Amino acid sequence: MKVAWAGSRHAVEVADRMACLVASDPVFRKDTRTMLSRKELFKDTLKKAAHAWKRTVELHLTEEEANLLRLYIDQPGYVDLHWVMFVPAIKGQGTEEQQKKWLTMAYKFQIIGTYAQTELGHGSNVQGLETTATFDPSTDEFIMHSPTLTSSKWWPGGLGKTSTHAVVYARLITEGKDYGIHGFIMQLRSLDDHSPLPGITIGDIGGKFGSGAYNSMDNGVMRLDHVRIPRDQMLMRLAQVTREGKYVHSDVPKQLLYGTMVYVRQTIVADASRALSRAVCIAVRYGAIRKQFGSKAGGPETQVLNYKTQQSRLFPFLASAYAFRFVGQWLKWLYTDVTQKLESKDFSTLPEAHACTAGLKSVTTSATADAIEECQKLCGGHGYLNSSGLPELFAVNLPACTYEGDNVVLLLQVARFLMKTVSQVASGKQPVGTTAYMGNIQHLMQCKSVVNTVEDWLNPAAIKEVFEARALRMAVNCAQNISKAPSQEEGFSELSPDLVEAAVAHVQLIIVTKFIEKLQEDILGHGVKEQLQKLCGIYALHLIHNERLGKLYAQVRPNAVALVDAFDYTDHYLGSALGRYDGDVYSALYKEAWKDPLNETVVPDGYQEHLRPLLKQQLKLSRL
């Protein structure tokens, strides 16, 4: 089952090695993280990142191993933005020459970069960004400026205190004309003493939701006061400005400007499956240990995992963890395929890649955030403790519903893609890829449900047809209602809640389809495929609230712990007293409690100043 989850024996081996490397290194301890102040936590992040780099160099780790090392350190920090956004942005939007110059320094960590797009006043609406980059032909420079308070760059990870450079997105103005948003490489801080360069006001935007969590990251604010940069620091793969100041757009779609976001959205789907699997691992293992109430005759109490309500709340998340894992593996293939096509100027699958990455990022992160919160509740009071690992897991993964694109905004992008496809089908064009099912419109608009028993629901063809019919009918219904509106734009706006639902149905069809396709592969291990088939049935059935789920839950219950053990997480990475592999929950909870700084003294700080006088005074009053 480990191989089915990881994707290959090699993946299992590398993951095990990196997870153990992190778990065995005291520098990477994380059990006291939620007890640190914001400054201590930030400094701890710097220490871990520097140590990780040192180990990467010492051990000659590959890129795959280094990424896994960062992942198992499990502490958001500036390195995430450097590797996940700054480097990809230069790769995707820089010329060969610019890549050679800047990536050489970035790969050697001679500079630390971030991705500075969002502003105080605009995040979702990229075309609304206000920062300006005005070309000055007299000096062959761009003047980077924050014209308004709302144009302050706001949120970029690492910008606050760490990054020395950034790809800054700004309105390109030359010869008095505004050509819209383009990317520019800017140095922000001195490489000698790390002080901000002249004209740059920069700092952290303040504490964020949850203790520990994203507070390890210095999300920043930056204002630019007419800062000059050389013309050749405009990322010029998509467009150029000549020495004379002429704007020249290259022959690639302008949407490639958004390429970095597409890349990160596809990685976030894998992140979501990992976060969800961690929460499910904790809740399933604890549910097998925790016993509450038993037979009236004083017999042994019942494992809470045996309760049908616990199973109906938890097993859809177990199924979703596997579903998101498999669709994330497919999405990585899709992204690689699109990127290769772009190299040969084949832009035909760019819209599909945008719709799939936007839709899958949105659906998987929303479901994961909701599931982690429910897993906290599934663990009762102990799920609320930091030592359960669940509060921090929730706090780190909740913002994924917003960063890299607000989930509703992204679903509306999917809806726009679906409406375009429906109109193309109406004009006789055969849809391809993930919308190919829309070509079967006659059948799917009339077909009656062919599933009646639980066994029917384990028939992949039946499941797929039901999800295709559901998605198509919702999309066609939206298209028909939009056509009745005074204009396409007005109709789209009025119908936007329904369009979001139609987009979700389309994305869930993709997830179910990829789960089914995974089951058609050769899957190692005795009985593994059968278990995955049941999980596929649970994932599909729970989305349409089918009453036959109970039978499937009963069939999965005996293997539930084995199915989460297959995620192969070390206790260090899981970071949970409830989800420990050895199940020694109560002694672990008790031991963790005493680590809290509040327990450093038996009489708490503040007693002498505030508590003693109050108690003494009340005692005196009571004797009057």
Ligand SMILES: CCCCCCCCCCCCC/C=C/C(=O)SCCNC(=O)CCNC(=O)[C@H](O)C(C)(C)COP(=O)(O)OP(=O)(O)OC[C@H]1O[C@@H](n2cnc3c(N)ncnc32)[C@H](O)[C@@H]1OP(=O)(O)O
């Ligand atoms: C180890 C520790 C763990 C820690 C966690 C680590 C995990 C990984 C790290 C993650 C770190 C995250 C840090 C966060 C970073 C950020 O948040 S960066 C900023 C992200 N911001 C956004 O995502 C903004 C979202 N908004 C947009 O993308 C755009 O504004 C928009 C909504 C797409 C609208 O764009 P606009 O230019 O207005 O276009 P439209 O008019 O809507 O559409 C025009 C056509 O273009 C097509 N299109 C749009 N986007 C794309 C695209 N990306 N690719 C391809 N095509 C695109 C669109 O479909 C339209 O096409 P037609 O319909 O054919 O005209």
Ligand SMILES: Cc1cc2nc3c(=O)[nH]c(=O)nc-3n(C[C@H](O)[C@H](O)[C@H](O)COP(=O)(O)OP(=O)(O)OC[C@H]3O[C@@H](n4cnc5c(N)ncnc54)[C@H](O)[C@@H]3O)c2cc1C
């Ligand atoms: C932890 C974290 C890290 C981040 N890191 C970075 C980073 O490194 N670099 C960077 O550039 N940015 C970063 N961001 C910013 C992030 O990209 C934006 O917050 C995100 O794109 C959402 O934009 P917004 O904040 O403007 O939300 P808004 O768009 O203002 O959303 C507010 C509400 O309005 C709704 N809404 C907006 N537009 C529409 C519409 N057209 N139709 C219907 N509803 C709509 C949304 O659904 C939402 O409910 C980060 C954010 C977070 C939380």
